[in-house]
Amino acid sequence: MSRPTSRMMITRGTQMDRTTEMLAAYACRLSFEDLGFKTVHQVKRTLVDTMGCAMGGFVSEPAKIARGMASSITSTTPSRVLGTNEYTSPDMAGFANGVMVRYLDCNDSYFSPGGGHPSDMIPAVLALADPMIADGRTVVTAIALAYEVFCRLSDQVVAGDLGWDQGIFSVIGAACGAGRILGLDQEQMGHAISLAVTPSLPLAVTRSGELSMWKGCATAAATRSAVFAAMLAAEGMSGPGEPFEGKRGLWEQAVGKPVEIAEFPLGANRKGDDPFRITQTIVKSYPSQIHTQAPIGLALELGKKVLLADIKSIHIDTYHTAASSASSEPEKWDPKTRETADHSIPFLVAAAFQEGAVTPGSFTPQLIADPAKRATMAKMTLSEDAEFTAKFPSEYNCRITVTDQAGNEHTAHTSYSKGHKNNPLDDNELEAKFRSFSAGVLSDMQCDQVLESIWTVEEATDMDDLFDGLVV
Structure with missing residues (x-):
């Protein structure tokens, strides 16, 4: 050049x-x-x-x-x-x-x-x-x-x-x-x-x-x-x-x-x-670090097949960037703050299995300190898969293998978590995400107004409708 x-x-x-x-x-x-x-x-x-x-x-x-x-x-x-x-x-x-x-x-x-x-x-x-x-x-x-x-x-x-x-x-x-x-x-x-x-x-x-x-x-x-x-x-x-x-x-x-x-x-x-x-860009489905999106989705999928009480062990394979935090930072295995918990693959996978969802409500002090989550986390191992690392960032590969008490293995894998550009949230799903996060502070009518102002933003002469619609 x-x-x-x-x-x-x-x-x-x-x-x-x-x-x-x-x-x-x-x-x-x-x-x-x-x-x-x-x-x-x-x-x-x-x-x-x-x-x-x-x-x-x-x-x-x-x-x-x-x-x-x-x-x-x-x-x-x-x-x-x-x-x-x-x-x-x-x-x-x-x-x-x-x-x-x-x-x-x-x-x-x-x-x-x-x-x-x-x-x-x-x-x-x-x-x-x-x-x-x-x-x-x-x-x-x-x-x-x-x-x-x-x-x-x-x-x-x-x-x-x-x-x-x-x-x-x-x-x-x-x-x-x-x-x-x-x-x-x-x-x-x-x-x-x-x-x-x-x-x-x-x-x-x-x-x-x-x-x-x-x-x-x-x-x-x-x-x-x-x-x-x-x-x-x-x-x-x-x-x-x-x-x-x-x-x-x-x-x-x-x-x-x-x-x-x-x-x-x-x-x-x-x-x-x-x-x-x-x-x-990638749009997130869960309120947590980008590298935790795939593990959460897979844990929710496997949670429909294996009861938490039947789980003997959980192994997570992922790429280096995702694995390195859990491997090098012991805080991710014993989070004390919301900010650490939403960056902890072990905590979030445990939350997905235990609660069947990961939402903003998953990070109360009581849930972060929950002994039952620590017990589930103690059953986990996590390692880097060299092939997954080689494919990152084009792919965000993760594989979770759950072994039940009878010794049966249940596996789930994804290359693109929901929200990735190759597995995107559609406009209706994005609107649902907006309404979900706004539900505690905005009325349905306000949500309608804000969404209308955004979808027609190129026609706006100013941003007043957006700011006005968001007043709590």
Whole structure:
């Protein structure tokens, strides 16, 4: 791939590095017309899923803390906090709304093998769409843009393997999406990207060992930083010209070697085998880590065939990324917090067998500490299957073998858990998920209103119907 022959100049004569220039140019040039029907529809599907997750997380303790913080901030650019009629600054709205979206750990995922939860960036777009009175087409374009940036960076750099949390790239995608809502020009967009990258190196300790509330808040903090960076750039703030490729820039400090990000396809340059990344995401069926989705589904399937009391042993075969947490972190075999439990394959498989479902209600302190679950977990073994590892992330293979007291083996296997793009939830199933998570806080009429506003979002002149419909 050839390098550009010139670099865009930014204030005070500073040159912008190739990665920043490429991202800024793409962020400003992508249009709604570039997206096409399939991508636009997937943005709508993602909004349905994300708003459902936000409503499901509304009453959580982290969300209450975040809203409490947000309520102490006033702004001349007020932005709505989801679920309320209250306003705060756009960056704090991005944080509070991001905490709600992420709490249940049931929003979408993308791994290639790098990645994370790209819908964590949607609150950045909405935080500025409200005060800027952005129309639906602009919002849809900004969301698709944020996904392209986060996912394509993750295609080439596996940040988690390097010890960094997913906010390292979500802050960049969110800054581009926020900048698009603000109408930044290419120079300003470059600064927004730089101002997002330079102060944001989140540690992967967030998702190691016994997990805290911060597990569901870390990317919300990246969202807050992204909105702040975009707003600074809009006011004329400049950032380092070479945040990626410069001395002590992101590639040197975080990756340890140069990285040349491939050009993002645009318009006629996009091929059918290189789709918009938002169409390649996985929607979750259960409120838990992505690598636990297949084990839960298989346990529910086997639970219909074998009574819990008849189980002698349970063996789980899966790919390295899924197996490594349970293999290297003893906390996953004895979770003490909701955040650890929803990342624990042993706990979740035990819950599926014992309760016949895994829902937000599966994570009460009493159920997490339930001795009966520990007894079921004690019957489990888990190992990596090399063939499964070789096929990841194209396939998310898992096999569970249950041996009953009579010595009979019962096996279930899947390559694609329900919600994977090769085994997707249809629109009706997505709506059912939204209604299920919203049931405790919204009326049926409100759910109808919100769903209608999302399915017709490209026709909207502003986001008022969405925000109004979500008021608890």
